[in-house]
Amino acid sequence: DVQMTQSPSSLSASVGDRVTITCRASQDISNYLAWYQQKPGKVPKLLIYAASTLQSGVPSRFSGSGSGTDFTLTISSLQPEDVATYYCQKYNSALFTFGPGTKVDIK
């Protein structure tokens, strides 16, 4: 089975900072990767699919990149409302594994 890892597991940054989260697959998954945001006490929300395509309505400060085994989610200018846990999910086959999550908060 393909394993998904994320780094860091948590981070603290200042408002306006550029934040980068990494997701790594144990095997090549092409670009079949999605990113989700889960704010405290809330339901997960789709941010990005196909590694780099922004879901409709998601602010443009969010971007995704990567292919194969290494992927990144970037927040270009961190906002207070971005405090959340971010999960990657692979979907190249019918075992839709999520990464363990990266918790982002404000310094």
Place this chain on the structure above:
Amino acid sequence: EVQLLESGGALVQPGGSLRLSCAASGFTFSSYAMSWVRQAPGKGLEWVSIISGSGGGTYYADSVKGRFTISRDNSKNTLYLQMETLRVEDTAVYYCAKAVGNSARYYFDYWGQGTLVTVSS
């Protein structure tokens, strides 16, 4: 507006059974695969199962294979998860999610509010 409303969560003893439901609206239900994803208290997301739009194709995580059964009634726009032989480690909030994609390659664009299943004696 897409709406997904789960129900059926409860406190159940180990070894017990439970059926979850998810009522969908705001989209052509039969045209989309649907999935269950769970989240144990304080933990991350774990994909559980998915069913194709027609109901003819189903997949399960290894952790629930043989114990859980996903199904759907397209005439009622409702998704189900029948859970048998429940274990303490099945305790979680169970989300239903609308799936986008094809050929068993899906991501999840809408999620319900979740229903809590607690397995405890």
